Amino acid sequence: MKAHTTGTVWFIGAGPGDPELITVKGQRLISQADVIVYAGSLVPVEVLAGARPGVPVIDSAPLTLAETHALLRDCARSGGLAARVHTGEPSIFGAVREQAALLDAEGIPWEVVPGVSSAFATAAAAKVSFTVPGGPQTFILTRLSGRTPVPASEALPSLAAHGAAMAVLLSASEPERVQAELLQGGYPPETAIVLGHKVGWPGGEIVRTRLADLAETARRAGFTRQTVFLVLPGQDLDAEASRSKLYDAAFTHGWREATQPAPEADTKGGA
Template sequence: MAQGKVWFIGAGPGDPELITVKAARLIASADLVVFAGSLVPRALFEGISATVIDSAPLSLPETHALLRDCAKAGGLAARVHTGESALFGAVREQAALLNADGIDWDVVPGVSSAFATAAAAKVSLTVPGGPQTFIITRLSGRTPVAEAEALPKLAAHGASLAVLLSAAEPERVQAELLEGGYAPDTLVVLGHKVGWPGGEVVRTSLADLAGAARSHGFTRQTVFLILPGQDLPPNASQSRLYDPGFSHGWREGQNPAEGSGPDSAGGSGPDSGPGEG
């Protein structure tokens, strides 16, 4: 009998429709689905014929045994994680056990709660003329964070920033971001259970971050988006890619002289053709 395979699947932030077509196909054709029951919507598994097991009460060895036995028997096992499994996920340790047993595995990416929150709030994480870097991080806690990645040090970059897995300590999040140099009036978006029924998005300022989180009862499953540069006027912060005078590999600008630098029509620069945004 040919050996089967394990697929690690990012299920997105909670909305059953925020999942890739590939992920939905694999789940529908799986023989076994092992999912993080406290965070992944059960609606994803309605109508499928696979054995579906909630991993919440299981240890790593117990979860591995289920995946291993399914694959060894020639089946397709879907290990379904919340959000994007490459972010604060547990793929590495599970994959190490599969590698040790000679079992093939692969990954399907998912939508991070950070991106779902930005979409729900209708904000851009990067702003022409403003931040061009987006950092995803967390507070240290039971999972330690290296001193070089402490929140004040990351805040000092002035980039857009998402703080995950830190909702229980909004006062500390606020204090460390202010310590790092963000202005008190910096826009902050709180995304609570975005994608789930009853999920909310709240806009506030950094000075009011903790108060807003506490007053709304956002103590779990909350994303903090820190968004400097959002007050730039649209006519002062437009993408060069669609400017009539900007040349790139697919279009000659109305004023070629303006497109003669490293982002010009030759296609050698980072803005040389249509991309994300």
């Protein structure tokens, strides 16, 4: 796909807040932009430090959709590069779709640069894995229903019934409900939970707890917004017993022959 560098609107994922957790491509486009419109309530202005002197840098927090669109449209129509900088990863709970529809209606080209989700930044900061050999192999990213509805089939208890690893975003104001619905769905009370508060921002925090104590922990810490709840079944599996097969000396794959015999239990009954 040919990349447009002029007359184009670029939606850029700024990551969770750390200015170093934006892609090289995102940084480059910000440094080339003729106008920058950013979500100031969630994107630290430090992320935009590479902007050229004199380039308008506009906080979209007080703007309507129509006002934001006008800024992007006018820049692109003049042949410029407009950078629309969103928090996290634009495809997750973002507003790109509605903005892109307006651009499409006027024939204005646009592209997207992915970003680091706060869910992945929280996992990295906590040094945990969503998938565990011998444990969960599925990861669900979701939210509680609220002013933005959630389909009935995606209600938290229904998703929890899978027993998969999970990240619950945009739900910090109701930790009691998060806890109750996860328990209702079947997660054991001892399930490991990580709370990531403003991870990537100065003063960001990681707190570990168990599902039975999720709400109390969140309230005690004062985490009422910008908090990610990671639900991590399988964290108590023995590290030795749950090793990946990729580097196992007894495992053959396309790049390496096994150098040790497979354990006896692995050689019985298989085709």
